[in-house]
Amino acid sequence: MRFVIAYEGTRYAGWQRQKNGQAVQGVLEAALSELEARDVAVLGASRTDAGVHALGQVAWAETRRPLDPERYRIALNALLPDDVRVRRCDLPEGKFLPLQGVIEKTYAYRVDLGPAPDPRTRRFALHHPAPLDVSTVDVALAGVLGHRDFRHFASSGGSARTTERTLREARVERLAPDAIELRFSADGFLYHMVRNLVGAALRVGEGRAEPEFLVRILRDGPPPTGIKLAPAHGLTLLGIAYGPPIPLDSRQVP
Numbered sequence: 001m002r003f004v005i006a007y008e009g010t011r012y013a014g015w016q017r018q019k020n021g022q023a024v025q026g027v028l029e030a031a032l033s034e035l036e037a038r039d040v041a042v043l044g045a046s047r048t049d050a051g052v053h054a055l056g057q058v059a060w061a062e063t064r065r066p067l068d069p070e071r072y073r074i075a076l077n078a079l080l081p082d083d084v085r086v087r088r089c090d091l092p093e094g095k096f097l098p099l100q101g102v103i104e105k106t107y108a109y110r111v112d113l114g115p116a117p118d119p120r121t122r123r124f125a126l127h128h129p130a131p132l133d134v135s136t137v138d139v140a141l142a143g144v145l146g147h148r149d150f151r152h153f154a155s156s157g158g159s160a161r162t163t164e165r166t167l168r169e170a171r172v173e174r175l176a177p178d179a180i181e182l183r184f185s186a187d188g189f190l191y192h193m194v195r196n197l198v199g200a201a202l203r204v205g206e207g208r209a210e211p212e213f214l215v216r217i218l219r220d221g222p223p224p225t226g227i228k229l230a231p232a233h234g235l236t237l238l239g240i241a242y243g244p245p246i247p248l249d250s251r252q253v254p
Contacts, residue, residue: 001060001061001062001063001069001072001089001090001091002058002059002060002089002090002091002092002096002248003028003058003059003060003061003086003088003089004056004057004058004086004087004088004239004248004250004253005024005028005054005056005057005058005059005084005085005086005087006054006055006056006057006084006085006087007024007053007054007057007083007084007085008053008083008084008123008124009024009048009049009050009051009052009053009054009232009233010051010053010083010123010233011083012024012027012050012051012083013050014047014048014049014050014052015044015046015047015048015054015057016044016047017029021050024048024054024057024084025042025044025059027080027081027084028042028059028080028084029041029042029061031076031079031080032061032063032076034079035065035072035075035076035079036063036064036065038064040061040062040063041061041062042059042060042061043059043060043061043097043098043099044057044058044059044098045057045058045059045098045099045102045240046058046105046237046240048235048237049192049232049235050232051231051232051233052232052233052235052236052237053124053233053235053236053237054236054237055087055236055237055238055239055251056087056237056238056239056240056250056251056253057237057240057250058098058239058240058242058248058250059098060095060096060097060098069088069089069090069091070089072089073086073087073088073089076089087253087254088250088253092246092248093246094245094246096246101242101243101244101245101246102187102188102240102241102242103187103241103242103243104168104185104186104187104240104241105185105186105187105188105189105237105239105240105241106169106183106184106185106237106238106239106240106241106251107183107184107185107189107194107235107236107237107238108181108182108183108184108235108236108238109126109181109182109183109184109194109195109198109230109234109235109236110124110125110126110175110179110180110181110234110236111125111126111128111132111179111180111181111182111202111234112125112126112127112128112178112179113128113129113132113178113179113180114127114129114178114179115129116129118178118179121179123233124233124234124236125179125233125234126230126231126233126234128202130206131206131207132180132202132205132206133204133205133206133207134172134174134180134205136204136205136207136211137172137182137201137202137204137205138171138172139211140200140201140204140205140211140212140213140214141170141171141172141182141197141201141214142170142171143211143212143214143215144167144170144197144214144215144218145167145168145169145170146166146167147164147165147166147167148164148165148166148167148218149163149164149218150163150164150165150167150190150193150218151163151190152217152218152220152221152222153190153192153193153196153197153200153217153218153227154190154191154192154193154196155191155192155196155229156191157191158190158191158192159191160188160190160191163190165186165187165188165189165190165193166186166187167184167185167186168185168186168187169183169184169185169186170182170183170184170197171183182197182198182201183238184197192229194235195229195230195231195232195235196227196229196230197214198230198234198235199227199228199229199230200213200214200217200227200228201214202228202230203228238251239251239252239253
């Protein structure tokens, strides 16, 4: 069975199961094992960090209980905590491997620009009360679009074989007078890549660096002071697109 999953990452140590700390993958495996009355392992598509949220995480597990996908989804959600929800179940032909066939991933980073934090979004947005030139942030992000080596925007500890990625979208969208969202789409992302891009872009918007700051980091590396990593709670995995032979775009799941 293939799953599209949404979760609030606040109380989880990330997607991937952990020896120390509760992970979304482990919670899903526990619910599936109870439903199937046997041990069930789950394969996921994206290793979101501790505190990061998701609307379109994709996973797969070998299921045997004879329920149609919609009934299976309802039964599984009844066993999951309120901060994890399966949005869709389906049965692709053949074995689906979540890490294979990915053509694009999309993340969004929300920023609350109000003078005081909005309590409704405090777990999903970075509160940034200092003045921010949003148009300059947009210009800075546009400078790093395309196929590039993003190694200087990756934190140590990642396991990627190559640091080259194609960044197809990097822009700012205004959600409300005091709220913006930085959106990123690429064929893949390095460890902490989005959060480092956000941290550098906000520095530009604050007027503490010129718009070419991100391009200069790509070319020369970070400044001696480093890049301020944006907090995890503002980041959400919106979804993942797959190409043939088993296409899926979890960003479009209602």
